[in-house]
Amino acid sequence: MRDINQFTITQAVKESFRTEPGSRFEALLHGLLDHLHDYTREMNLTHEEWIGVLNFLYDCGRISTPERHEFILLSDVLGFSALVDMINTRGGATEGSNLGPFYLDNAPRMALGADLGKDRQGAKVLVYGKVTDILHKPLPGAIVDTWQADSSGTYPIQEQEHGQDKYDLRGVFTTDDQGRYYYTTVLPKPYTVPYDGPVGRLLRAGNRHAWRAAHLHYIVRAPGMRAITTEVFFENTEYLDADAVFGVRRSLVAKVRPAREVEALGFTLDAKPDAIIEFDFVLAPEG
Amino acid sequence: MRDINQFTITQAVKESFRTEPGSRFEALLHGLLDHLHDYTREMNLTHEEWIGVLNFLYDCGRISTPERHEFILLSDVLGFSALVDMINTRGGATEGSNLGPFYLDNAPRMALGADLGKDRQGAKVLVYGKVTDILHKPLPGAIVDTWQADSSGTYPIQEQEHGQDKYDLRGVFTTDDQGRYYYTTVLPKPYTVPYDGPVGRLLRAGNRHAWRAAHLHYIVRAPGMRAITTEVFFENTEYLDADAVFGVRRSLVAKVRPAREVEALGFTLDAKPDAIIEFDFVLAPEG
Incomplete structure (x- = not known):
């Protein structure tokens, strides 16, 4: 034998x-x-370390529910999710970043120029830009699906028991004949990833915080192009160099420009912005 | 930044x-x-492979309970448990092997020569040997804690709803002044690890079976010595070269000898054996 x-x-x-x-x-x-x-x-x-690792995974499993996937969170804080996003970014295309746990695939369709922020508190910003291919050719009819936290760092979906609509601060836009998207919303604030479970224990054991840099989420797609899932961050905001899930890339950080430039852009907007953010999305061909 | x-x-x-x-x-x-x-x-x-791995871990968590630790089973079938046992075996000591999921820390104390098999079906065997240190000096008063499956490959603890006593086929023996232990029991049969969960899916995806070679479980301890957790297997039985959890080592496989040698051993036994198994345990010093 x-x-x-x-x-x-x-x-x-x-x-x-x-x-x-x-x-x-x-x-x-x-x-x-x-x-x-x-x-x-x-x-x-050692046997103690071995069973320690297995019991940590067991604890991750016990706290997980269809609404809370502690293993994705573990992957996020150990940089695996970011690494997989980096590996799968196509040359010339916008860099990918975390999907996060709050995406809904049936957010409301919105007209260009709509206001996602409505009567919410916080700085109102115009967010605009173009969707193009990697040769910078605009892509009319591209879909820009966005969702975000509010100016206190909370997603409405987390506050449904306080009467919030889970579809608030979400919208699906279609680019115009010049490949442009534009809308107003409130500037989101940083928030923490859930740290009341095993992943939180790991962060504390390593003297790490749970804060994410403030960001807007996007999925952008167009026929024949590879869809991208990414996030847009804001220059000179907190945690850009210390995002808990390593989602920030320099290419994904937008400047926040003064509102006085808004008229020159010629958009018809439902609300008057206090500031402007411009971000162009670049899609690579499928396959 | x-x-x-x-x-x-x-x-x-x-x-x-x-x-x-x-x-x-x-x-x-x-x-x-x-x-x-x-x-x-x-x-x-890819993203699909990444989320596939995380969802597999999620599924392992969902099927786990205090009585079923799917992550230990995963570690077992991927050879990690065996590898950790191998790494932590001390030079000269008996090789370690799987603890398995069925250990109970308060099994009944038994007198030497007792019969664990009682009126159970199956071949009755005398199991005996010495507990020594690495210089082969016998260790009187050492504790030999054993548990096992029956001759159909089932642990009584798995059959409690059919009226079985979970402490059946378990015993804690103390070695005599020559460091010897001896008792009779039934020869256990092979059984499968649980394959109705995610680990079972993995085994099927890899065209692997779930069978373990038949074995007796042991924890052996003595004052001042490092306790060992191991298993004893039997020559010429099934799955020795294909144990689902990689628990078999050549040094842990015992010969099954004919019963006619029993009288020469001079033990006082409660039951008459059909065959003999001899296995010596060697303990290394603590620390």
Whole structure:
């Protein structure tokens, strides 16, 4: 009979899986086994550390619900979500960033120039820009789907028990014949990721805060183009260099410009802005 | 402000944790980030694969209960539990193996020579041996804590709703003044690990079976010595080369000898065995 030891076990585990040779499943599985077995050997992991890791995952599972995915949060604070976004950004296209937990796929359609902020408190901003392909050709009829927190850092969906409408501060816009989108809204504020669970314990153990830099969420799509999921941040705001989920890229930080430039833009707006944010989205071809 | 990309993000995540320099926590965290970020980059992980892994962990959490720890099972079938056992085996001591999910820490104390099998079906075996230190000096008063499946591969604790006593087929023995333990019991049969959950899905996706080679479980301890958790297997039985949790080591496989040798051993036994199994446990000093 065979014998296995700490150096031969990795190969034995790989061979126990009868995966299709050369398949993606095999590559993913073998790579994971190589890395995690190497880690275990390099660290000389003790039984206490091993069960500590497994119990941490168990606790993540226990706090998770269909509305709260603690494993995504764990991936976020360890930079995996950001890394996957970076790896999957196409050359020339707008960089991707976190989807986050609050996306709704059936937000209301809005006319260009509409006001998402309505009578909410906070600085009112005009957000505008173009959707283009990677050769800067405007894309008319592109879809700009946006959602955001309010000026206290809260998403209306988190405040439904206080009478808020979960579709507030959301809108789906269609670019005009010049590929432009424009609307007004309130400037969002920073907020914390949930830190009352195992991921919060990990952050505290590492003396880390749970704050995200303020941002607007976007999914932008157009026929024949690869959709992007990203976030837009604001120059000179807090946590740009210390975002808890590593969502900030320099290319995603917009300037906040004075309102006096608004007239020159010639937009018909439902509300009068206090400031202006311009951000262009660039989509790469599909496939 | 800083910018991070797929190559600098790993360092950024490490720096976000303000861990004590040179601490074990820092080493464990940095090592894990290095390996898993490298894995993500090497594989060019897609969003679909990333969320697939996170949803798999979510599913493991949802099926877990205080009685079922799907993350330990996952660790088992991927060879991590065995690897940690191997790493933590002391030179000269009996090799460690899986604790498994069915240990109870208050099993009944038994006199040497007792019969754990009672009127159960199956081949009755004498199990005996010595507990020694690594210089082969016998350890009188050592504790041999054992538990096992029956001759159909079931643990009585799994059959409580059918009237079985969860303490059946368990016993805690104390070695005599020659460091010996001896008792009779039924020879256990192979069984499957639970495969009705996410880990079962993984096994099926990899065309793997869920069978464990038949075994007896042991925790052996003595004052001043490092306790060992291990399993004893039987020569020429099924799955020795294909145990689903990689628990088998050649040094843990015992010969099954004929019953005619029993009289020469001179033990006083409560039941008459059909066969004999001899296994010596070797403990290393603590610390």
